[in-house]
Amino acid sequence: MTNRLIKAYAFEKMARVYVADTTEIVQRAKDIHDLWPTASAALGRFLTSSVIMGAMYKGAFNRDDAELTLRIDSNGPIGGMVTTTNTHGEVRGYVGNPHVxxxxxxxxxxxxxxxxxxxxxxxxxxxxxxxxxxxxPLFSGEIAEDFAYYFRASEQIPSVVSLGVKVNENNDIIAAGGIILQMLPGYKEEHLQAVEKAFKELPHISFLIEEGKSLEDILALITKDHQLLEELPLKYHCDCSRDKFERGLMSLGIEELRNLIEQDGKIETSCHFCNQQYLFDELDINQLIDEIKK
Ligand SMILES: [Zn+2]
Structure with missing residues (x-):
């Protein structure tokens, strides 16, 4: 089963709504990073809001190659979080401390x-x-409120953000997903009230996904007055490569590379997002140094 997102107009086309199931994505993040439940919930909510935000730029300015990097710098035990996403439903991320x-x-x-x-x-x-x-600034650190605050403060768009991750006793992800609704230009007070009422009555998103409701079912629970626009498959995807790490090492400069190789005889690097290891031995490093000299 693959994760997906649906996008629709709703409330007399005065709102755009995105509904996403990200259960597999969050499970993958949990497996990669060995996340404990609260870290799963935090990073899971962050990955979910990130991938929905990426989808918002699909087709923007007639382009399809926008990239977003989202970062939370904070003082809690989780030690901050980073995600990157694009318009193709691909997202990846990590937390400072997974064991929370x-x-x-x-x-x-x-x-x-x-x-x-x-x-x-x-x-x-x-x-x-x-x-x-x-x-x-973070509004509460609960992520959904922080994004709603971001849309209102930074983009002047009244929005409703609902994010949820449910974890079982084995620390596995039973359900994860999110809804982001944004008001569109021309909306009236009555539309805002209708949106508020709908969300007040809506069961929590992670509960709905756990119950087996489809994204279309969830959209219909928000409002019958909607028009489906498109859907997008979602996945946890890291595009790191040995090439990128080589370029990163080369940017350290010849002297630093020589120091590193003298210390250990090799350089071990690993990707923060997917834990892929890249090992560079003395021969590899000397080749990089030659490359820099050119
Ligand atoms: Zn990677």
Missing amino acids: FLQYDSGKLNVGQAVGEGHLHITKNLKIRDIFTSSV
Whole structure:
């Protein structure tokens, strides 16, 4: 089963809504990083909102190659998080500390405490002009509220963001997903009220996905007044390569490379996003040094 996202107009076409199932993506992140439950919930919510945001730029400015890097710098035990995503439904990410398990008294995972206070930074490379980054303070560290705050403060778009990750006793991901609804220009107060009422009555997204509801079912639960626009498959995908790590090593310069090889006789690197290891022995490094000299 592959994850996907659907996009629709709703509320007399005065809102655009995205509904995504990201269960497999979050499970993959959990497997790669050995995430404990609260880290799964935090990174899972962040991956979900990131991949939906990437999908928002599909076709923007008649292009399809936008890339987004999202970063949370914060003081909680999780030690911050990074994701990258694009318009093709591909996303990857990591947390500073994967071994975090904090709960509220109710047993609910305490993502806000795990993340702590800090900032959300979103860097957009839309491939049309300069790359730009906008930053907002975190609202609560619960991720959904932080993104809603970002859309309102940074992009002046009233939005509803709902994100959820459910973890079982084996730390596996039973359900993960998200909904982002954004008001469109021309909306009236009555549309906002209708949206608020709909979301007040909507069961939590992770509960709906766990129950086996399809994305279309969930959209219909939000409102019958919708028009489906498109769907997009989603996946956890890392595009790292030995080539990219070679270029990274070359940027260190000849002297630093010589120091590193003198210390250990080899350089071991690994990708933060997927844990793929890349080993460079003395011969490899000498080749890189020759390459730099050229
Ligand atoms: Zn990688």
